[in-house]
Amino acid sequence: ALAIWCAGDDLIDRDVVEIGCGCGVLGKQFGLVVRSYLGLDYSELALAIARGASPSNCTYGMPSDRKLLEPLAQSCDTLVGREFFIHQNLDQARRVLRIATHLIRPGGIICADFYHTNPDIPQGAVHPADSPLDPQYASAGFHYEPADTHRLAEEFGLTIRSQDRDLERQRLFTIFEVGR
Numbered sequence: 001a002l003a004i005w006c007a008g009d010d011l012i013d014r015d016v017v018e019i020g021c022g023c024g025v026l027g028k029q030f031g032l033v034v035r036s037y038l039g040l041d042y043s044e045l046a047l048a049i050a051r052g053a054s055p056s057n058c059t060y061g062m063p064s065d066r067k068l069l070e071p072l073a074q075s076c077d078t079l080v081g082r083e084f085f086i087h088q089n090l091d092q093a094r095r096v097l098r099i100a101t102h103l104i105r106p107g108g109i110i111c112a113d114f115y116h117t118n119p120d121i122p123q124g125a126v127h128p129a130d131s132p133l134d135p136q137y138a139s140a141g142f143h144y145e146p147a148d149t150h151r152l153a154e155e156f157g158l159t160i161r162s163q164d165r166d167l168e169r170q171r172l173f174t175i176f177e178v179g180r
Contacts, residue, residue, distance in 0.1 A: 002026060004080050005164075005173040006111040014077040017103050019096055020084035021060065024050025031055030038076065040099070063099055074105040086115035086171070089142045090129045090152070097156045097176075106180040109161060114144035116165055116172035149174045 004026070012033050018026050021039030023046045030037045037058045041047055047060045054060075061068040079100045088096060093112075100110045117123055125137035129148040134140035146163060149172065153160050158176040165172055 002029065002082070003113075004082050004111065005113055005171075005175070006078065006080050006109075010078045010109055010111070011080075015075060017076045017079040017100070019063070019079060019081045019099070021050060022046045024054050024058070024060065026080070026082055027054045027058045027060070031058045036076075038072065038103075063096075069099070069102065072103055074103070076103045076105065077108045079104055079108075079110045081112055083113060085112040086141050087139055089127070089131055089133060090148065092133075093129075093152060094155070097152060097158075101156050101158070101178060104178045106178055108178045110158070110176040110178070112149075112174045112176065114149060114172040114174060115141040116145075116167075116170055117141075117143050118167040118170050120167075121170065144172050146172065152176075 013035050015036045016034045017038045019040050021041045027037050027039045027050055031054050039050055039060045040063045050060045125134055125140035126143055129142045129144045157179040161175040161177045163174045
């Protein structure tokens with residue numbers, strides 16, 4: 001399972017960005033069906049591995065690489081996060097959405113998988129979305145309510161195209177559309 005929440009029509013023959021691409025697991029797969037793929041990650045090692053194992057239509061870089069990102073302004077159709085947004089507090093989600101709204105063209109989408117706890121499942125280190133980062137647990141989860149994602153949408157001029165709570169997976173799958 002690819003662990004993404006995105007329709008095939010939003011990927012096939014599209015220009016796709018993945019935030020938190022790691023070693024390029026999706027890039028290797030998406031490269032076969034997308035027009036172009038851009039994988040962003042902060043690990044140079046992961047990016048080097050991804051570059052060595054992906055099709056030629058895949059590009060990888062750091063989210064802070066302005067030389068890479070500036071020319072791509074509003075040129076991409078879809079941004080996906082694979083088990084990525086679950087570890088982002090509101091401040092970090094805002095940083096990601098700044099990058100996303102720079103890259104995604106009007107009418108394009110951002111597919112986000114926010115953490116939404118199921119009270120019937122024991123939890124590890126999980127904090128409310130507006131909490132600071134946890135200095136003890138780097139991979140802590142941040143619980144989002146629909147009000148949190150609506151606030152993000154409003155701040156960035158996005159529309160929520162769909163939002164689905166999945167209590168089994170403990171996710172609030174949200175698809176934002178970039179303003180036209």
